[in-house]
Amino acid sequence: MILNKRFFEKPTLEVAKGLLGCYLVNGKTVGKIVETEAYLFDDPASHSFKGKTKRNDKMFGEAGKAYIYFNYGMYHCFNVVTNVTGKGEAVLIRALEPLEGIEIMKNMRCKEKILDLCSGPAKLVIALGISKEQNGCDLLNGKLRIEEGNEEKFEIGKGKRIGISKGKELKYRFFIKGNEFV
DNA sequence: GTCCTGATCCTCT
DNA sequence: GAGGATCAGGACG
Numbered sequence: 001m002i003l004n005k006r007f008f009e010k011p012t013l014e015v016a017k018g019l020l021g022c023y024l025v026n027g028k029t030v031g032k033i034v035e036t037e038a039y040l041f042d043d044p045a046s047h048s049f050k051g052k053t054k055r056n057d058k059m060f061g062e063a064g065k066a067y068i069y070f071n072y073g074m075y076h077c078f079n080v081v082t083n084v085t086g087k088g089e090a091v092l093i094r095a096l097e098p099l100e101g102i103e104i105m106k107n108m109r110c111k112e113k114i115l116d117l118c119s120g121p122a123k124l125v126i127a128l129g130i131s132k133e134q135n136g137c138d139l140l141n142g143k144l145r146i147e148e149g150n151e152e153k154f155e156i157g158k159g160k161r162i163g164i165s166k167g168k169e170l171k172y173r174f175f176i177k178g179n180e181f182v
Numbered sequence: 183g184t185c186c187t188g189a190t191c192c193t194c195t
Numbered sequence: 196g197a198g199g200a201t202c203a204g205g206a207c208g
Contacts, residue, residue, distance in 0.1 A: 072201050073190030
């Protein structure tokens with residue numbers, strides 16, 4: 001099931017929680033989202049905090065689009081734009097549980113262990129073969145998309161975000177409690 | 183297992 | 196000219 005655009009237009013913290021258990025699909029590779037982080041417009045850790053630039057302009061676009069950025073000189077990270085167009089909020093996908101196309105992921109990552117394939121924001125981008133050319137593309141349908149998960153129940157864990165220097169105290173990180181791929 | 187470091191480069195100031 | 200929403204590999208215990 002493809003998600004409705006209105007799902008992504010909800011408040012960003014709700015979308016960050018709602019995305020847990022959903023499937024991130026790129027071509028033949030599929031992973032279940034098990035860990036996310038929210039980045040808000042008034043949040044010093046967010047790329048959008050200081051206003052719109054060429055680098056982050058996709059983050060100010062329509063809900064349900066991809067925002068993919070390059071950093072640390074060698075990695076890309078994948079975000080979903082949320083809330084109202086122009087607000088500049090997004091959810092970073094931090095980890096996936098690999099479901100389909102696992103052989104492709106192993107190839108892309110040059111790793112054999114399933115646990116190593118998608119256990120980090122840059123890793124999952126490599127494993128699914130997501131490229132910077134997909135920045136700004138629509139996630140509602142298309143090669144790169146997000147689908148609704150099954151109805152399984154799980155507890156949502158909450159904590160501080162990882163790897164940032166500002167806004168450290170905000171508990172905008174969400175994950176599926178007990179899932180070993182987090 | 184944990185801790186530490188080096189790689190590497192685009193973007194904004 | 197600095198720094199960043201990271202990762203892999205090595206040292207050590």
